[in-house]
Amino acid sequence: MQLFRKLLFPFSLLYAVVVYLRNWFFDIGLFRSKSYKKPIICIGNLSTGGTGKTPMIEVLLSLFTKTHKIAVLSRGYGRKSDGFLLATKNSTVEELGDEPYQIYSKFPEITMVVDADRQNGIASMESKSSLDFILLDDGFQHRKVTPGFSILLTTYDKLYVDDWYLPTGNLRDSKKEAKRASIIIVTKCPDDLSNDEQLKIKKRLHVHPNQEVLFTYFGYNSILKGNFNKPTLETLKNKKITLVTGIANPKPLENYLSKLAIQFEHLKYKDHHFFTDSEIKLLQSKECIITTEKDYVRLKDKVRNLSYIEVTHRFLNKGEEELTKQIESYLSRSR
Structure with a gap:
């Protein structure tokens, strides 16, 4: 590229x-x-x-x-x-x-x-x-x-x-x-x-x-928000984590999760991506999904087991x- x-x-x-x-x-x-x-x-x-x-x-x-x-x-x-x-x-x-x-x-x-x-x-x-x-x-x-x-x-x-x-x-x-x-x-x-x-x-x-x-x-909130019952990232360490991002630069979030020793697969999409039916079906098959707040607003009514990491300057x-x-x-x- x-x-x-x-x-x-x-x-x-x-x-x-x-x-x-x-x-x-x-x-x-x-x-x-x-x-x-x-x-x-x-x-x-x-x-x-x-x-x-x-x-x-x-x-x-x-x-x-x-x-x-x-x-x-x-x-x-x-x-x-x-x-x-x-x-x-x-x-x-x-x-x-x-x-x-x-x-x-x-x-x-x-x-x-x-x-x-x-x-x-x-x-x-x-x-x-x-x-x-x-x-x-x-x-x-x-x-x-x-x-x-x-x-x-x-x-x-x-x-x-x-x-x-x-x-x-x-x-x-x-x-x-x-x-x-x-x-x-x-x-x-x-x-x-x-x-x-x-x-x-x-x-x-x-x-x-x-x-x-x-x-x-970037400061990340350790308490996840979304469809889960407010778990912390620490409680998800033994789960199969899927990180889903549709943002311009997901690298800082990747680095943050890696720093916490959290293992995850990463599904990357383009910025502002609206998910297709086939992509939603794929995400529905995942055990535990972590995403950004911007992606969460596009996925919250479509995918279960979904939480987002809140970020602030x-x-x-x-x-x-x-x-x-x-x-x-x-x-x-x-x-």
């Missing part, structure tokens, strides 16, 4: 030219970007998924839903519906897409909207005076909207400065566009990442003086306090 992607290098050069021209046209005003009165916080990346956007949105919702009325706008990637859709208690995962459905299931008090047309989605919510701000999911490269505050995610093991354009690499936008970020968060770090190594990463990212760099690692060096402070400052300025 890696050899094949290298053979596609000429196409990545063409892609890079298109990306450069598109950003330049926005910079000189040939392409229009719209600003809004309602505060908009964008969470995104420069690469194709796997940086932990959905858990980061859940972090922000956990921090601010008690004091603010929040809307989340997502494209709803992989959903089986079109256009603008406002989530309700009767919405399905097929209608919303797995990530918006997961978010709304955990935070039903928010306004959850899916719309591939970000401008249309924002316009539909901007008239709601009760909303304090909008979280724009995966919107960093969608320059038709100018957010007031942008959070750029990049993974520890694949910093955007070390990546290359699609299809040879995973970059879908120019590295130089990182300059538009208010905060850069390096995700999926080792939980013991030293201050010296953090400083080295900051230097490699060539951040601007007005930008803050924060670091997170945990910050190093009081990064959560810094993130909260900067967002509160932005919201205060926007009033």
